[in-house]
Amino acid sequence: MFNNSSKQEKIKSDVTTVIAEDASFSGDIVMEASLHVDGTIQGKIECRGDVTIGPNGKVGSEIKARNLYVSGSVEGHVSVDETLHIHDSGKVSGDADMATIIIEENGRLNGTTKMRKKESEADVTILNQKSN
Template structure:
């Protein structure tokens, strides 16, 4: 399996601008920024950033997820989910690390796992 370079994952190749609404599924090898509204699922190999004016009603799978706006749906990140001070996550979260700034809102269940590089599989730790 060919690994994606971090450079490719860091490229912001999809933007939903303020005042725009996107209905459907977004799948990308890069990163996504949402300042408008998205109704549908998002799968991106890179990072998802939801700006202050962003509103997403979807299930999300991404490397890292930063929320300054609102997500209504379940999220899965192989890295970090970060809810900023005015961000809202209304749904379940499954990730490696979780940050909620003071003032950020999370309503749902959370599960933290160790993930390996080749996919979202839990690392097994051998008993000594």
């Protein structure tokens, strides 16, 4: 009689799994919900939700996610459905493809990028750019 599937979908997208700062994980992670990494992961991450790499977080492999927020470091190919946001302390070393990219002033991306269009035109934003 009542359809709870949309409510269950929202609950799945709001749930976040946390890899704590003192934790280390080796292996592949496949999940529906979001992931927050403050520790170290060696293995592929495939996440239908958002992935956040905290300032002390380190990931050494491929990441697939809806959105990716990097304050720590990532070494490997990154494939993001929507936005790749590299904060001022974030470092990504590897190729990246995404619809939108935001790199803050001291954030670093070492690799090639491929931008895809989503419903609206893809764009590049650099925050806090110093003028000469």
